[in-house]
Amino acid sequence: xxxxxxxxxxxxxxxxxxxxxxxxxxxxxxxxxxxxxxxxxxxxxxxxxxxxxxxxxxxxxxxxxxxxxxxxxxxxxxxxxxxxxxxxxxxxxxxxxxxxxxxxxxxxxxxxxxxxxxxxxxxxxxxxxxxxxxxxxxxxxxxxxxxxxxxxxxxxxxxxxxxxxxxxxxxxxxxxxxxxxxxxxxxxxxxxxxxxxxxxxxxxxxxxxxxxxxxxxxxxxxxxxxxxxxxxxxxxxxxxxxxxxxxxxxxxxxxxxxxxxxxxxxxxxxxxxxxxxxxxxxxxxxxxxxxxxxxxxxx
Amino acid sequence: xxxxxxxxxxxxxxxxxxxxxxxxxxxxxxxxxxxxxxxxxxxxxxxxxxxxxxxxxxxxxxxxxxxxxxxxxxxxxxxxxxxxxxxxxxxxxxxxxxxxxxxxxxxxxxxxxxxxxxxxxxxxxxxxxxxxxxxxxxxxxxxxxxxxxxxxxxxxxxxxxxxxxxxxxxxxxxxxxxxxxxxxxxxxxxxxxxxxxxxxxxxxxxxxxxxxxxxxxxxxxxxxxxxxxxxxxxxxxxxxxxxxxxxxxxxxxxxxxx
Numbered sequence: 001x002x003x004x005x006x007x008x009x010x011x012x013x014x015x016x017x018x019x020x021x022x023x024x025x026x027x028x029x030x031x032x033x034x035x036x037x038x039x040x041x042x043x044x045x046x047x048x049x050x051x052x053x054x055x056x057x058x059x060x061x062x063x064x065x066x067x068x069x070x071x072x073x074x075x076x077x078x079x080x081x082x083x084x085x086x087x088x089x090x091x092x093x094x095x096x097x098x099x100x101x102x103x104x105x106x107x108x109x110x111x112x113x114x115x116x117x118x119x120x121x122x123x124x125x126x127x128x129x130x131x132x133x134x135x136x137x138x139x140x141x142x143x144x145x146x147x148x149x150x151x152x153x154x155x156x157x158x159x160x161x162x163x164x165x166x167x168x169x170x171x172x173x174x175x176x177x178x179x180x181x182x183x184x185x186x187x188x189x190x191x192x193x194x195x196x197x198x199x200x201x202x203x204x205x206x207x208x209x210x211x212x213x214x215x216x217x218x219x220x221x222x223x224x225x226x227x228x229x230x231x232x233x234x235x236x237x238x239x240x241x242x243x244x245x246x247x248x249x250x251x252x253x254x255x256x257x258x259x260x261x262x263x264x265x266x267x268x269x270x271x272x273x274x275x276x277x278x279x280x281x282x283x284x285x286x287x288x289x290x291x292x293x294x295x296x297x298x299x
Numbered sequence: 300x301x302x303x304x305x306x307x308x309x310x311x312x313x314x315x316x317x318x319x320x321x322x323x324x325x326x327x328x329x330x331x332x333x334x335x336x337x338x339x340x341x342x343x344x345x346x347x348x349x350x351x352x353x354x355x356x357x358x359x360x361x362x363x364x365x366x367x368x369x370x371x372x373x374x375x376x377x378x379x380x381x382x383x384x385x386x387x388x389x390x391x392x393x394x395x396x397x398x399x400x401x402x403x404x405x406x407x408x409x410x411x412x413x414x415x416x417x418x419x420x421x422x423x424x425x426x427x428x429x430x431x432x433x434x435x436x437x438x439x440x441x442x443x444x445x446x447x448x449x450x451x452x453x454x455x456x457x458x459x460x461x462x463x464x465x466x467x468x469x470x471x472x473x474x475x476x477x478x479x480x481x482x483x484x485x486x487x488x489x490x491x492x493x494x495x496x497x498x499x500x501x502x503x504x505x506x507x508x509x510x511x512x513x514x515x516x517x518x519x520x521x522x523x524x525x526x527x528x529x530x531x532x533x534x535x536x537x538x539x540x541x542x543x544x545x546x547x548x549x550x551x552x553x554x555x556x557x
Binding site: 056058082084087088089090091095102103104106107108109130156 | 300301304307308311312315318319320322323384385386387389390392393394395396
């Protein structure tokens with residue numbers, strides 16, 4: 001893979017971070033390579049935003065090393081070359097889109113032109129509107145424009161498509177692809193496997209503050225392509241867990257739940273072993289289950 | 300960063316801070332009109348009934364202090380705490396914006412709002428109440444009043460550094476109105492019981508008001524260096540408290556720009 005040979009632009013190494021007694025990151029290693037779109041994937045609360053905040057210098061590193069362009073993440077020379085879209089609740093409601101863009105452009109030595117930013121974020125018709133009067137999706141687009149204001153080499157997008165409708169989401173995806181074509185590097189956090197699949201060259205999966213998988217989207221998907229079988233049965237979870245392909249089996253309420261990579265084998269066995277088995281469903285495993293499978297793999 | 304770009308950032312940040320606040324009627328209308336309404340009532344309507352113009356002259360100075368105090372406390376205290384809550388500060392921290400530009404913008408906004416209030420009060424005093432001062436007194440009074448932005452912004456900064464976005468407005472109100480009253484901005488403190496007079500001596504607004512009253516020879520007769528020393532000391536204490544608050548919270552506005 002070409003990205004694998006590219007130099008590292010930013011990295012976290014053996015980073016551990018605590019909020020009081022709560023362990024948010026535990027010995028996390030993360031590498032961002034030049035020119036790639038790196039997907040940082042994980043369920044809510046996995047530690048994605050903490051990792052991004054450390055790379056942005058908005059959190060102080062407690063243990064381990066964070067480095068961007070070979071410098072400390074908060075260094076002035078780093079801030080000039082990087083842009084970020086964060087999960088924040090808003091910017092000044094009383095300023096117009098154009099005013100916000102003008103202000104952020106002023107922060108950088110060689111910014112994109114205002115008209116280019118408006119076009120990139122699809123905001124041409126909204127330039128004179130006050131931020132407070134925009135819809136949620138339009139506000140997200142303003143944040144995207146502000147992240148791009150300085151023509152950054154390295155772009156951090158923290159859950160950029162939260163709150164966007166399907167059209168707006170696909171439009172943003174296209175913009176991110178176009179940025180990649182122009183040689184820029186993007187770090188994208190998401191809890192949406194499809195989004196990582198659509199955009200990322202490489203995916204790092206974080207769960208409970210640890211990196212539990214890393215690879216191309218295809219590799220990650222193949223490892224999480226499990227099915228979840230649910231049924232009411234007298235067969236014990238332990239017995240099911242020892243069947244071929246079963247990653248995890250547990251009791252939830254009256255139901256047995258089994259996560260498996262070979263659903264046909266599992267269902268055949270279950271039906272043979274328990275003629276009274278009832279209420280059987282088999283569904284594609286959700287991301288939560290996929291993470292469970294990955295966690296299971298690594299322990 | 301080139302000096303030219305730095306200057307431009309300071310300027311734009313200040314311009315948009317002022318615009319932002321001007322466009323917020325919930326902030327702009329009360330802070331601009333409240334001192335004026337007080338002055339119209341107590342200075343013009345009530346104050347001009349007697350033979351002398353002592354009352355309208357006296358309250359011109361003290362309501363002027365009140366008018367400068369509001370924008371500084373609300374802009375810095377409530378505004379800053381709110382921007383930290385919403386994440387605006389967090390976002391700006393990731394950009395090359397110098398932290399100084401942010402503080403400068405807030406001080407400038409407080410100064411401009413203060414200047415508007417003072418100008419409105421002066422016009423009302425001169426034309427509606429007939430207050431007559433020497434030309435140097437008008438200028439000196441305006442200068443003294445606007446200089447009050449510095450200690451009051453420091454106080455607002457300390458509040459903003461420690462209070463959360465929602466509680467900051469409440470804390471500012473708890474400081475703003477009681478301090479205005481206890482410092483003698485509405486009624487001279489010699490009308491208060493002794494205990495309350497002692498409290499006034501601890502308040503920056505009292506010392507600021509005394510300096511303003513000194514210009515029109517209506518102060519309580521304490522020394523200018525004493526008032527200045529208290530104001531400087533209290534400003535330093537507020538700035539220290541603010542620095543502690545920021546260090547505790549997130550380190551922003553404390554960061555050295557390398």
